[in-house]
Amino acid sequence: MKVAIITGASSGMGKWFSVYVPMFYPEIEEVWLVGRNVNRLEIVAKHVNASTKIIAVDLLSESGIETIKKLLEENKPEVDILINSAGVGMLGDFERLSVKESLETINLNCVVPTRLMHMIIPYMNKGSHLINMASGAAFICQPGFAVYAASKAYILSLGDALSKELRHRNIYVTTVCPGAVNTPFITKSQKYAKIRWFKKLIMANERCVVHLALWDSKKKKTRSIYGIYMLLFSVVCKVIPLKILMKFM
Numbered sequence: 001m002k003v004a005i006i007t008g009a010s011s012g013m014g015k016w017f018s019v020y021v022p023m024f025y026p027e028i029e030e031v032w033l034v035g036r037n038v039n040r041l042e043i044v045a046k047h048v049n050a051s052t053k054i055i056a057v058d059l060l061s062e063s064g065i066e067t068i069k070k071l072l073e074e075n076k077p078e079v080d081i082l083i084n085s086a087g088v089g090m091l092g093d094f095e096r097l098s099v100k101e102s103l104e105t106i107n108l109n110c111v112v113p114t115r116l117m118h119m120i121i122p123y124m125n126k127g128s129h130l131i132n133m134a135s136g137a138a139f140i141c142q143p144g145f146a147v148y149a150a151s152k153a154y155i156l157s158l159g160d161a162l163s164k165e166l167r168h169r170n171i172y173v174t175t176v177c178p179g180a181v182n183t184p185f186i187t188k189s190q191k192y193a194k195i196r197w198f199k200k201l202i203m204a205n206e207r208c209v210v211h212l213a214l215w216d217s218k219k220k221k222t223r224s225i226y227g228i229y230m231l232l233f234s235v236v237c238k239v240i241p242l243k244i245l246m247k248f249m
């Protein structure tokens, strides 16, 4: 059976990936929706134009990861598309965050997708697609959003490397690097500090980011960067020395 596996499917961009994937990949027979909130997963499932499997697990728990492993072993699916969208991030200076919050960010944004990719890539065949959600925060260190930016730099670097490693198996890896996107993530991230006004002004629409990510993945692009501001930002981060950029951060 040809399946798509989507983490973070209960909310924000993961929700829209779940809705759009069967439109981009009509050959998908079942979409596996992963998240913690079963009620929201059930609502999303109603809008997915394919059969769905709801996997309500906490990915930060060993039992959550084991559940997915068991489902793979029992169903032996052909995973045509894996999307790692589950993620968290907390604005605020490093010392304001608790150790628990920092470690959860690193675990959910780095350790979990790494574990899932180890588990799921063996079930992927020629022509499969892997999409990881990074962020524009991955392009440069971010004082006031330090752990999050570092976690996204990890997933961007890993994705770029895997896109090369997996090319010989015709598995295509795309890392998505949006700026601020209007999802519940924004509210959850503001426990200790507020989002900057200019980020609010240029906040992207979640459906547009997801739509472009799926197109870019189809086009076998290594990175998907939505919007002129983020494209410019990615170039600026490459050409201007860090020491100078830090003066404006």
Ligand SMILES: NC(=O)c1ccc[n+]([C@@H]2O[C@H](COP(=O)([O-])OP(=O)(O)OC[C@H]3O[C@@H](n4cnc5c(N)ncnc54)[C@H](OP(=O)(O)O)[C@@H]3O)[C@@H](O)[C@H]2O)c1
Binding pocket: 007, 008, 009, 010, 011, 012, 013, 014, 034, 035, 036, 037, 038, 040, 057, 058, 059, 060, 084, 085, 086, 087, 088, 089, 108, 133, 134, 135, 136, 177, 178, 179, 180, 181, 182, 183, 184, 185, 186, 188
């Ligand atoms: N929004 C932005 O401004 C922005 C910008 C750049 C990149 N990103 C990245 O894009 C991705 C999607 O973010 P979003 O904006 O769509 O955020 P969101 O609306 O807050 O969704 C986050 C998703 O992660 C899931 N999740 C959180 N903790 C989990 C856990 N322990 N176990 C299982 N699932 C868990 C949530 O599911 P439950 O609530 O059901 O647990 C939810 O479905 C994230 O990786 C984020 O870092 C976001």
